[in-house]
Each structure stands twice: as structure tokens, then as C-alpha cells.
Amino acid sequence: MTAELIDGKAFALRLRARVGEGVARFRAAAGRVPGLAVVLVGEDAASAVYVRSKGKATVAAGMESFEHRLPADIDEASLIALVERLNADAAVDGILVQLPLPGHIDAARVLLAIDPDKDVDGFHPVNAGRLATGLPGFVPCTPLGCAMLLKDQLGDLSGKDAIVIGRSNIVGKPMAALLTAESCTVTIAHSRTHDLPGHVHRADIVVAAVGRANFVKGEWIKPGAVVIDVGINRTEDGLVGDVDFGGAAMVASAITPVPGGVGPMTIACLLRNTLVAAHRRDGIDYDAAAFDGIGP
Numbered sequence: 001m002t003a004e005l006i007d008g009k010a011f012a013l014r015l016r017a018r019v020g021e022g023v024a025r026f027r028a029a030a031g032r033v034p035g036l037a038v039v040l041v042g043e044d045a046a047s048a049v050y051v052r053s054k055g056k057a058t059v060a061a062g063m064e065s066f067e068h069r070l071p072a073d074i075d076e077a078s079l080i081a082l083v084e085r086l087n088a089d090a091a092v093d094g095i096l097v098q099l100p101l102p103g104h105i106d107a108a109r110v111l112l113a114i115d116p117d118k119d120v121d122g123f124h125p126v127n128a129g130r131l132a133t134g135l136p137g138f139v140p141c142t143p144l145g146c147a148m149l150l151k152d153q154l155g156d157l158s159g160k161d162a163i164v165i166g167r168s169n170i171v172g173k174p175m176a177a178l179l180t181a182e183s184c185t186v187t188i189a190h191s192r193t194h195d196l197p198g199h200v201h202r203a204d205i206v207v208a209a210v211g212r213a214n215f216v217k218g219e220w221i222k223p224g225a226v227v228i229d230v231g232i233n234r235t236e237d238g239l240v241g242d243v244d245f246g247g248a249a250m251v252a253s254a255i256t257p258v259p260g261g262v263g264p265m266t267i268a269c270l271l272r273n274t275l276v277a278a279h280r281r282d283g284i285d286y287d288a289a290a291f292d293g294i295g296p
């Protein structure tokens with residue numbers, strides 16, 4: 001192994017501490033604390049763990065956490081009615097509906113019901129459009145965290161060749177938009193891409209978000225590239241990423257581990273977005289560049 005390990009867990013802890021300091025300043029200026037509402041539908045075990053972690057992290061940062069747990073068989077209209085109540089609740093700065101939702105609910109319709117200015121997950125199409133056009137909005141937490149790690153590792157990203165493997169609305173597409181905004185030359189690869197190894201081999205930055213264990217091989221990686229592994233796959237060998245870590249670590253200059261790489265950044269960035277939402281709602285100035293240097 002020659003690659004440097006990118007310690008997302010440590011980075012996320014530092015970011016969470018900075019958010020906590022920002023919350024204290026916000027409280028002094030606004031006379032209130034930011035609030036985050038998290039909605040969990042059903043009993044999915046992993047989702048329940050993530051929601052509990054989000055609630056704890058929110059409180060640890062000095063913000064107020066509102067948890068709403070709904071039964072798996074709740075109908076879509078009732079879920080949307082809850083979202084609308086949260087939109088109207090002055091104490092709520094951020095609203096998050098934990099995904100995945102049960103199959104009988106149309107997630108896109110639920111996400112559309114969230115006020116874009118409280119959409120701290122950045123999943124509303126208005127925020128996707130803002131990101132695509134360089135307007136202030138909310139950037140989805142996982143790609144935002146990846147971009148922070150990349151800038152910390154590389155400094156200026158401009159002119160770098162980047163490949164994003166995966167084109168989901170939650171990771172791949174916003175990741176590509178962020179890298180484009182940082183003046184990278186971006187390739188978006190997916191299941192129909194021809195000669196994926198060839199495309200990967202040209203990239204200085206590889207972001208893997210395909211959801212397939214050990215899919216990206218070490219020999220595809222260009223020597224010295226920085227590899228960001230977004231995958232979280234449960235296998236009989238335990239939790240592994242989308243990148244064959246052992247192989248890639250022999251050629252990359254730096255790589256995120258799974259676990260302890262990108263994952264912890266997701267919740268830290270959620271807190272960051274909630275703090276930003278509170279500042280915007282109260283019309284209080286907030287120097288994003290000084291804070292984390294990423295995103296609108």
C-alpha cells in the first residue's frame with residue numbers, strides 16, 4: 001500500500017466541531033438555535049441507525065432535533081401533510097425525509113413537497129437546478145462531503161480530469177456538477193459506458209458511486225490519482241466499498257477507506273447545511289467560503 005488514507009472520520013469530526021462553533025455564534029445573533037426535522041418511515045434497520053445518528057449529532061452540535069417516526073404503511077398524503085406542517089413550522093430550518101421510502105410511496109412526490117429553502121438534503125429539483133446553474137441552494141450531503149475531502153487533499157481542482165462512476169440524483173449527478181463548478185473536466189460513467197477501465201485510467205480524480213462491491217479495479221487507476229469511494233456494500237467479508245481497496249491503494253496517491261471515509265462526511269455536511277439554512281432564513285450573514293470553501 002502506497003496511497004495516503006483520507007481520514008473522513010477525522011475530517012467529519014472537525015467539521016462538526018466547526019458547525020458547533022457556528023451554532024453558538026448563530027444563537028448569539030439570532031436568539032434561537034437552528035432546528036432539524038428528520039422523518040423516518042418504517043422499520044428499515046440501517047435507516048433507523050442513520051436517523052438516530054443524525055439526531056444525536058444535531059443535539060451534540062447545539063441544534064434542536066425533531067424526530068418523526070411513521071409506520072411503514074402510512075399513506076403518501078399523510079406523509080406529505082407532515083412535510084407541509086414542517087414547512088410551516090418556524091422552529092424548523094431543515095427537513096429531511098430518510099430514504100429509501102416504502103415502495104407504495106412515490107419518493108419524488110414527497111421530496112417535491114419539501115420547501116426548497118428547508119431542503120438540507122439538497123434533493124429537491126429546485127436545489128438540483130440551483131447547483132447546476134451556480135445559484136445559492138443546498139448541495140446533497142454525500143457529494144458535498146466528497147468535494148470537501150478532495151479540496152483538502154488536492155487544493156485547487158481546476159483542470160483535473162475527474163470521473164464520476166454512477167449517475168444517481170443523490171450522488172453521481174450532483175458530484176459531477178460540483179466538480180464542474182471547480183473547473184474539473186468531468187466524465188460521468190454508468191452501466192452503458194464503453195471501456196470503463198480506459199476512462200478511469202485517464203482520471204486524476206475517481207469518484208465511485210455504483211453500489212457494487214469492489215467493482216473498480218486497482219489496475220484501472222492512473223498512478224497518483226485520488227480515489228473517493230462512496231460505496232457501502234455489506235458482504236460476507238464485512239463492509240466494503242465500490243473500489244477494490246487493496247489494488248487501488250497500490251497505485252493511487254490517496255484513497256478513502258470504507259468505513260471511515262465518505263460515510264461520516266454525510267452527517268457532518270447535513271449539520272453544515274442546517275446551519276446555513278438557519279442563517280438564510282433569519283437573514284444573518286454567513287461566510288461559506290471561510291467556513292468550508294465549497295458549494296453555493
Ligand SMILES: Nc1nc2c(c(=O)[nH]1)N[C@@H](CN(C=O)c1ccc(C(=O)N[C@@H](CCC(=O)O)C(=O)O)cc1)CN2
Pocket residue numbers: 050096097098099100121141142232239258259260261262263264265266267
Ligand atoms: N434522506 C437521506 N437518505 C439517505 C441519505 C441521505 O443523505 N439523506 N444517505 C444514505 C444513508 N446515510 C444517511 O442518511 C448514511 C449512510 C452512511 C453513513 C456512514 O457514516 N457510514 C459509515 C459506515 C456505517 C455502517 O457501518 O453501516 C462509513 O461509511 O464509515 C452515514 C449516513 C441513504 N439514505
Ligand SMILES: [Mg+2]
Pocket residue numbers: 152153
Ligand atoms: Mg490535509
